[in-house]
Amino acid sequence: MPGRNVDPTLRDCIEDCNDCSDICLNEAMTHCLQKGGRHTAPEHMRLMLDCAGICRTAADFMLRSSAHHAPVCGVCADVCDACAESCEQLGDMDECAQMCRRCAESCRQMAGQAGKAAPKGAAAGMPAGGRA
Amino acid sequence: MPGRNVDPTLRDCIEDCNDCSDICLNEAMTHCLQKGGRHTAPEHMRLMLDCAGICRTAADFMLRSSAHHAPVCGVCADVCDACAESCEQLGDMDECAQMCRRCAESCRQMAGQAGKAAPKGAAAGMPAGGRA
Amino acid sequence: MPGRNVDPTLRDCIEDCNDCSDICLNEAMTHCLQKGGRHTAPEHMRLMLDCAGICRTAADFMLRSSAHHAPVCGVCADVCDACAESCEQLGDMDECAQMCRRCAESCRQMAGQAGKAAPKGAAAGMPAGGRA
Amino acid sequence: MPGRNVDPTLRDCIEDCNDCSDICLNEAMTHCLQKGGRHTAPEHMRLMLDCAGICRTAADFMLRSSAHHAPVCGVCADVCDACAESCEQLGDMDECAQMCRRCAESCRQMAGQAGKAAPKGAAAGMPAGGRA
Numbered sequence: 078m079p080g081r082n083v084d085p086t087l088r089d090c091i092e093d094c095n096d097c098s099d100i101c102l103n104e105a106m107t108h109c110l111q112k113g114g115r116h117t118a119p120e121h122m123r124l125m126l127d128c129a130g131i132c133r134t135a136a137d138f139m140l141r142s143s144a145h146h147a148p149v150c151g152v153c154a155d156v157c158d159a160c161a162e163s164c165e166q167l168g169d170m171d172e173c174a175q176m177c178r179r180c181a182e183s184c185r186q187m188a189g190q191a192g193k194a195a196p197k198g199a200a201a202g203m204p205a206g207g208r209a
Numbered sequence: 210m211p212g213r214n215v216d217p218t219l220r221d222c223i224e225d226c227n228d229c230s231d232i233c234l235n236e237a238m239t240h241c242l243q244k245g246g247r248h249t250a251p252e253h254m255r256l257m258l259d260c261a262g263i264c265r266t267a268a269d270f271m272l273r274s275s276a277h278h279a280p281v282c283g284v285c286a287d288v289c290d291a292c293a294e295s296c297e298q299l300g301d302m303d304e305c306a307q308m309c310r311r312c313a314e315s316c317r318q319m320a321g322q323a324g325k326a327a328p329k330g331a332a333a334g335m336p337a338g339g340r341a
Numbered sequence: 342m343p344g345r346n347v348d349p350t351l352r353d354c355i356e357d358c359n360d361c362s363d364i365c366l367n368e369a370m371t372h373c374l375q376k377g378g379r380h381t382a383p384e385h386m387r388l389m390l391d392c393a394g395i396c397r398t399a400a401d402f403m404l405r406s407s408a409h410h411a412p413v414c415g416v417c418a419d420v421c422d423a424c425a426e427s428c429e430q431l432g433d434m435d436e437c438a439q440m441c442r443r444c445a446e447s448c449r450q451m452a453g454q455a456g457k458a459a460p461k462g463a464a465a466g467m468p469a470g471g472r473a
Numbered sequence: 474m475p476g477r478n479v480d481p482t483l484r485d486c487i488e489d490c491n492d493c494s495d496i497c498l499n500e501a502m503t504h505c506l507q508k509g510g511r512h513t514a515p516e517h518m519r520l521m522l523d524c525a526g527i528c529r530t531a532a533d534f535m536l537r538s539s540a541h542h543a544p545v546c547g548v549c550a551d552v553c554d555a556c557a558e559s560c561e562q563l564g565d566m567d568e569c570a571q572m573c574r575r576c577a578e579s580c581r582q583m584a585g586q587a588g589k590a591a592p593k594g595a596a597a598g599m600p601a602g603g604r605a
Contacts, residue, residue: 082503106537238405
């Protein structure tokens with residue numbers, strides 16, 4: 078990703094979000110549609126596009142250096158994990174599942190960093206980023 | 210909004226998100242850019258596009274009948290409120306501010322409905338939609 | 342659609358693009374996925390999301406009062422027509438097909454208006470919308 | 474960009490569109506807003522977001538292996554060139570201008586390739602990639 082004005086702490090997460098968004102959209106609209114059956118189950122296809130959409134949105138918040146990127150990254154992490162699980166159950170979508178897991182971790186860190194003023198673990202079960 | 214397959218409980222919130230997204234993008238790229246000064250302060254312009262972006266994303270989740278729309282609506286409500294506040298401080302963006310407040314309320318209800326299994330007020334300071 | 346700063350000549354086309362984008366995304370991710378079979382043929386599903394995507398992009402160009410909206414509207418009209426045809430062949434997607442046809446006409450007018458200095462057909466190989 | 478299902482002939486163009494979209498959004502919302510003055514002139518800011526938007530849309534068409542990607546790439550090339558010109562006039566946006574030029578060339582090739590089987594003007598009413 079080019080750009081002298083991208084905050085270095087955001088750069089990796091933006092890249093993961095971009096890659097995850099791209100692979101989810103691509104796999105859904107090529108591999109899944111061509112396979113049919115469980116691959117086009119509404120729940121799976123919706124998750125694939127949910128993941129593509131929220132990853133794109135999270136990347137956009139970070140590209141804008143938005144003050145509100147952390148909660149978006151928090152939701153993004155959850156959707157990525159749900160999408161990874163759905164891919165894992167299908168058995169032939171490993172690359173996509175791995176990208177989702179990686180992006181989930183990256184976004185979860187990003188959501189947490191923004192909230193690190195509050196000492197880790199202080200609020201039990203309340204991860205930073207304003208999400209429970 | 211047309212569409213026989215739109216869940217009626219989602220319809221109003223989708224419409225509010227669409228309207229809010231449109232007015233934020235439009236006002237930012239016409240009124241704010243033409244005025245300059247405080248209207249093009251990075252924080253304000255970023256919030257305007259943040260709001261346009263997350264509203265669009267929330268609408269898309271609902272249009273897909275996605276199981277994961279509630280947390281997205283929850284974040285959307287917070288961003289809408291922040292954008293409303295920024296518009297209110299400028300003094301000549303009332304229509305945009307009002308649309309943001311309306312969309313915030315609509316999204317907060319949507320986020321709450323999905324989480325209503327957990328009795329209201331049980332977890333202090335823990336609004337439904339899985340966000341604190 | 343709210344917004345005092347929306348150019349009145351653009352307002353109807355923005356609304357058609359919004360409605361067309363919404364119905365295509367919604368029908369694809371609910372009706373088509375639930376039906377399966379020909380409704381989830383890659384060509385049809387891709388067209389549905391192509392149409393949702395380009396309609397959204399065209400609306401965004403107009404909401405920004407962009408000088409470059411005409412060629413985007415021109416491409417949008419073609420994709421809408423292709424999507425309408427695909428819906429018509431399926432037989433149970435009339436509302437979506439009609440919305441696509443309506444949006445195609447609206448976008449074609451918009452593309453043509455911007456180029457109307459050059460009389461229709463005068464400049465050989467110069468399709469409306471300022472695209473050479 | 475990951476993805477076993479991305480058509481190799483599309484891969485480079487997708488990557489250029491992604492990079493161009495990201496840098497335009499990022500520079501507009503950081504560098505330009507911080508500089509103000511000519512950097513926040515409506516025409517320039519609109520072009521920056523136009524470019525970010527159409528590049529994203531073109532990438533999405535290609536990621537879906539859409540049959541209609543060529544005319545979108547054609548319009549994208551024109552918007553990228555206009556954005557490059559606008560950046561060049563400002564004098565301190567070389568990286569962004571260069572990315573836009575590179576993406577314009579990449580998209581123009583993509584728009585041309587799709588139509589090159591049919592010699593120019595040979596198939597009446599069938600402009601290459603929908604654009605002549």
